[in-house]
Amino acid sequence: MGRMYAIGEMSRITGLSVKALRLYQEKGLLEPSRVDPSSGYRYYTERDIPLAHTLRALRDLRLSLEEIRGVLAELSQGASLAEQLARVRARLAEEAASAQRSVLALDTLLRHQAQAEEYLRAPPPLLEHWLPPVRVAVHRARGRYSDASEVFPRLLATCGPHVAGAPFCLLHEAEYREDDADLSWCVPLAPGATPEGVHVEELPEVQTAVIVHSGPPESVGPSWARLFAHLHAKERTPSIPLRETYLRVATKDGASWLTELALPWVGSGLRNRT
Amino acid sequence: MGRMYAIGEMSRITGLSVKALRLYQEKGLLEPSRVDPSSGYRYYTERDIPLAHTLRALRDLRLSLEEIRGVLAELSQGASLAEQLARVRARLAEEAASAQRSVLALDTLLRHQAQAEEYLRAPPPLLEHWLPPVRVAVHRARGRYSDASEVFPRLLATCGPHVAGAPFCLLHEAEYREDDADLSWCVPLAPGATPEGVHVEELPEVQTAVIVHSGPPESVGPSWARLFAHLHAKERTPSIPLRETYLRVATKDGASWLTELALPWVGSGLRNRT
DNA sequence: TGGCGGTCTCCCCCTGGGGGAGAGTCAAGC
DNA sequence: GCTTGACTCTCCCCCAGGGGGAGACCGCCA
Numbered sequence: 001m002g003r004m005y006a007i008g009e010m011s012r013i014t015g016l017s018v019k020a021l022r023l024y025q026e027k028g029l030l031e032p033s034r035v036d037p038s039s040g041y042r043y044y045t046e047r048d049i050p051l052a053h054t055l056r057a058l059r060d061l062r063l064s065l066e067e068i069r070g071v072l073a074e075l076s077q078g079a080s081l082a083e084q085l086a087r088v089r090a091r092l093a094e095e096a097a098s099a100q101r102s103v104l105a106l107d108t109l110l111r112h113q114a115q116a117e118e119y120l121r122a123p124p125p126l127l128e129h130w131l132p133p134v135r136v137a138v139h140r141a142r143g144r145y146s147d148a149s150e151v152f153p154r155l156l157a158t159c160g161p162h163v164a165g166a167p168f169c170l171l172h173e174a175e176y177r178e179d180d181a182d183l184s185w186c187v188p189l190a191p192g193a194t195p196e197g198v199h200v201e202e203l204p205e206v207q208t209a210v211i212v213h214s215g216p217p218e219s220v221g222p223s224w225a226r227l228f229a230h231l232h233a234k235e236r237t238p239s240i241p242l243r244e245t246y247l248r249v250a251t252k253d254g255a256s257w258l259t260e261l262a263l264p265w266v267g268s269g270l271r272n273r274t
Numbered sequence: 275m276g277r278m279y280a281i282g283e284m285s286r287i288t289g290l291s292v293k294a295l296r297l298y299q300e301k302g303l304l305e306p307s308r309v310d311p312s313s314g315y316r317y318y319t320e321r322d323i324p325l326a327h328t329l330r331a332l333r334d335l336r337l338s339l340e341e342i343r344g345v346l347a348e349l350s351q352g353a354s355l356a357e358q359l360a361r362v363r364a365r366l367a368e369e370a371a372s373a374q375r376s377v378l379a380l381d382t383l384l385r386h387q388a389q390a391e392e393y394l395r396a397p398p399p400l401l402e403h404w405l406p407p408v409r410v411a412v413h414r415a416r417g418r419y420s421d422a423s424e425v426f427p428r429l430l431a432t433c434g435p436h437v438a439g440a441p442f443c444l445l446h447e448a449e450y451r452e453d454d455a456d457l458s459w460c461v462p463l464a465p466g467a468t469p470e471g472v473h474v475e476e477l478p479e480v481q482t483a484v485i486v487h488s489g490p491p492e493s494v495g496p497s498w499a500r501l502f503a504h505l506h507a508k509e510r511t512p513s514i515p516l517r518e519t520y521l522r523v524a525t526k527d528g529a530s531w532l533t534e535l536a537l538p539w540v541g542s543g544l545r546n547r548t
Numbered sequence: 549t550g551g552c553g554g555t556c557t558c559c560c561c562c563t564g565g566g567g568g569a570g571a572g573t574c575a576a577g578c
Numbered sequence: 579g580c581t582t583g584a585c586t587c588t589c590c591c592c593c594a595g596g597g598g599g600a601g602a603c604c605g606c607c608a
Contacts, residue, residue, distance in 0.1 A: 023595070039555080040555080106366065
């Protein structure tokens with residue numbers, strides 16, 4: 001019988017913490033070679049070291065203690081590890097994929113945030129461009145703009161993870177109405193996503209004049225007026241539906257709202273996407 | 275003031291469990307619009323729904339509640355989210371990478387296991403081939419083979435995550451010695467890995483006769499004899515060091531040990547790797 | 549024999565809730 | 579108005595994988 005190691009020394013040898021060693025004993029994964037009955041001191045020998053090292057290696061591979069128990073059981077019987085390890089592999093692969101998906105989603109979010117910051121620092125001038133076609137979950141109703149805080153949450157809750165962009169609102173009449181506007185509440189969907197319990201529609205592309213409005217949504221009036229004046233000056237005919245996209249919503253600081261206003265038009269323009 | 279939702283209805287609307295809603299209130303993340311002072315019933319309104327939805331979206335992105343708290347605080351002030359989200363992104367990216375590394379390591383392990391199974395089902399015949407050069411952590415000492423259970427764990431513990439293959443043992447004398455053999459205990463290292471506190475050496479490639487021995491390591495004698503007899507029959511001169519690679523170690527079931535025996539030789543062979 | 553460092557057990561803490569007990573509440577039907 | 583069934587309340591224990599620390603022993607060296 002060789003040298004005996006107390007728990008602290010064993011910890012240094014194996015890289016497992018003292019707490020972990022005690023836990024693994026309690027879980028029946030790694031029993032000390034001897035436990036002094038009077039003092040309760042745990043003593044390990046060289047024979048315990050390979051098992052401890054295996055344990056550490058598996059733990060560092062992110063196996064749960066339960067999975068480790070299974071692997072060790074099969075290992076000590078010389079049985080096949082393939083099935084156990086394949087299960088673990090599947091779990092870890094899913095974990096990695098999930099984290100990776102989150103990273104990608106966060107990147108998208110960060111890009112949108114960065115663009116919003118950019119818009120706040122230097123609001124883009126009035127521009128003309130084609131809005132691309134987009135698949136949306138849509139809820140059409142008569143009502144007022146301030147219903148947004150009621151409608152969008154429902155829509156977002158229904159679409160869940162299929163949401164692929166900032167929500168927007170279509171105004172089907174050009175005249176401003178306080179409380180009986182004909183509105184479509186829209187949420188862009190990821191390609192291929194098919195949420196249930198909601199009407200899905202494909203919006204065609206459309207040529208528009210666009211401006212980004214900075215400030216709370218009650219104050220968009222003058223910005224709309226600029227768009228109408230612009231088209232009028234170019235002898236183009238405004239069309240419907242108007243689109244208000246809520247790029248950034250602030251709850252307390254009124255200054256950092258961002259709304260993209262897009263006014264479609266018909267008339268002299270030949271389609272030209274440059 | 276619009277409709278009020280009790281906690282169960284709110285749960286259905288937002289997709290957050292009742293338990294979660296209560297927890298988020300306790301953590302100060304989502305306060306119900308009204309709590310009945312006499313009954314303690316929580317009542318939510320439409321105004322609470324967007325926040326709840328944001329909360330759920332962030333949680334589904336794997337943010338911790340603490341991270342969510344930070345994001346919501348900045349969100350409600352319209353402040354920049356970039357820093358917070360970048361931190362979260364870094365954490366998640368590391369998490370994904372770590373899980374991915376584990377998956378790759380498990381794949382390697384599974385391949386080795388599969389090969390070991392293969393060897394157990396159909397032991398490969400005696401083969402001649404070149405062992406490739408390999409970088410190893412090495413500990414040379416006089417002793418006995420059964421010291422393996424003492425020496426390898428130390429070596430593995432020292433090299434930690436740099437280990438890149440099955441450990442093996444070099445025998446620097448061709449004669450069998452019970453308890454005073456001149457041995458090198460070796461652990462292959464990953465390319466570029468530089469573990470501390472251990473001697474690292476590059477072993478040259480060498481031409482060998484190889485056989486895989488199935489059974490406990492005490493029983494390798496006859497297999498070594500086969501290798502020597504094979505070389506003798508071909509009029510080749512056995513050389514040193516002999517290499518015993520421990521492909522698979524079983525603790526209880528003596529039948530599933532696997533040891534690769536490699537005997538280098540010099541003589542008539544021209545180098546030919548075909 | 550004293551001292552110092554190591555070790556023991558026991559308890560609470562973290563995350564993000566799940567499960568359930570026992571008691572109180574709301575709304576609808578009769 | 580009363581009953582009933584569905585909700586909801588608070589409170590407590592549970593999961594993994596340990597970390598931190600309190601108070602009490604233990605082992606070894608001078």
